[in-house]
Amino acid sequence: MRLFSLDERLLTCAGLVRDGARLADVGSDHAYLPVWLLKQGRISFAVASDIGEKPLETGRQTAEKYKARNIEFRLGAGLDTIREDDNITDIVIAGMGGEVIADILSESELAKNPGLNFILQPMTRSDELVGFLYENGFEIKKQTALRSKGRSYTVMSVRYSGNKVVTSSLFRIVGKLDMSDAESVRYIGKKIKDLENKSLGDDSARELLNELRLMINEKN
Ligand SMILES: C[S@@+](CC[C@H](N)C(=O)[O-])C[C@H]1O[C@@H](n2cnc3c(N)ncnc32)[C@H](O)[C@@H]1O
Structure with missing residues (x-):
């Protein structure tokens, strides 16, 4: 077989x-x-x-x-x-x-x-x-x-x-991903979309989204 x-x-x-x-x-x-x-x-x-x-x-x-x-x-x-x-x-x-x-x-x-x-x-x-x-x-x-x-x-x-x-919210999402890798960037892009789709009324969540967006833009 x-x-x-x-x-x-x-x-x-x-x-x-x-x-x-x-x-x-x-x-x-x-x-x-x-x-x-x-x-x-x-x-x-x-x-x-x-x-x-x-x-x-x-x-x-x-x-x-x-x-x-x-x-x-x-x-x-x-x-x-x-x-x-x-x-x-x-x-x-x-x-x-x-x-x-x-x-x-x-x-x-x-x-x-x-x-x-x-x-x-x-x-x-x-x-x-x-x-x-x-x-x-x-x-x-x-x-x-x-x-x-x-x-x-x-x-x-x-x-x-x-x-x-104790880890930061950013680390909990990005972990040890190598952000020079295109698949990691794509994965984080998906996480950003998930976060945007949730009701994020608070400042810390907005700050986290900004940090993630910055990370993605820096790699594009
Ligand atoms: C979606 S399947 C994943 C199968 C395979 N590991 C994979 O990744 O393709 C999840 C399996 O985990 C089993 N499972 C869920 N909770 C478990 C637990 N606490 N201990 C052992 N097996 C568990 C389920 O019965 C199911 O067969």
């Missing part, structure tokens, strides 16, 4: 997984990401977990269809499905709201392991997630923006450092 291609969003997540990793894909659903990485020989082992039995079954079918080995499917919430002897090195949490990802990280002591490489891809509320990360001792190592199927996304690799930092 010829291996499928990942879309740009999952391909960007895959690019931040370290070679040889033992991966946990939390909220795996179809399990495209771990199956693809295993078949490419990029990772040695994967736990694909999901809170729902139905998505987990879909993932099992993907693994069976493409004859992926070294993958275990586990039913459960967040990081609860990861066992110590799995020796997981990298954890992907993709395709969920930023607040759900923040909840998953806050509910587990396991997340406070500085050796773990988290790859996070929030579908919404990325600013809430960035604020949560820094206030709780996590830091973004790398962040990129991409466009897939007409929609802008951001993906970040994150680790726990223990340093708690």
Whole structure:
């Protein structure tokens, strides 16, 4: 069976997984990401977990269809499905709201392991997630923006450092995006539109919009 291609969003997540990793894909659903990485020989082992039995079954079918080995499917919430002897090195949490990802990280002591490489891809509320990360001792190592199927996304690799930092509203939106990259500019352009569409009666919100517009104009 010829291996499928990942879309740009999952391909960007895959690019931040370290070679040889033992991966946990939390909220795996179809399990495209771990199956693809295993078949490419990029990772040695994967736990694909999901809170729902139905998505987990879909993932099992993907693994069976493409004859992926070294993958275990586990039913459960967040990081609860990861066992110590799995020796997981990298954890992907993709395709969920930023607040759900923040909840998953806050509910587990396991997340406070500085050796773990988290790859996070929030579908919404990325600013809430960035604020949560820094206030709780996590830091973004790398962040990129991409466009897939007409929609802008951001993906970040994150680790726990223990340093708690209060972030500005501007940082929570821009994070560690490289603003010399056209996709980052496009992503921030979309954030500006979202902010404009909300009722922004207060001065601080207007100031934030101006700072973001200035940033975009400086890069055009
Ligand atoms: C939209 S799918 C994303 C699938 C895949 N990660 C991707 O990015 O394409 C989100 C999945 O996360 C699962 N999910 C939601 N909350 C979860 C939680 N707290 N723990 C584990 N899985 C969760 C859902 O059941 C669903 O299958």
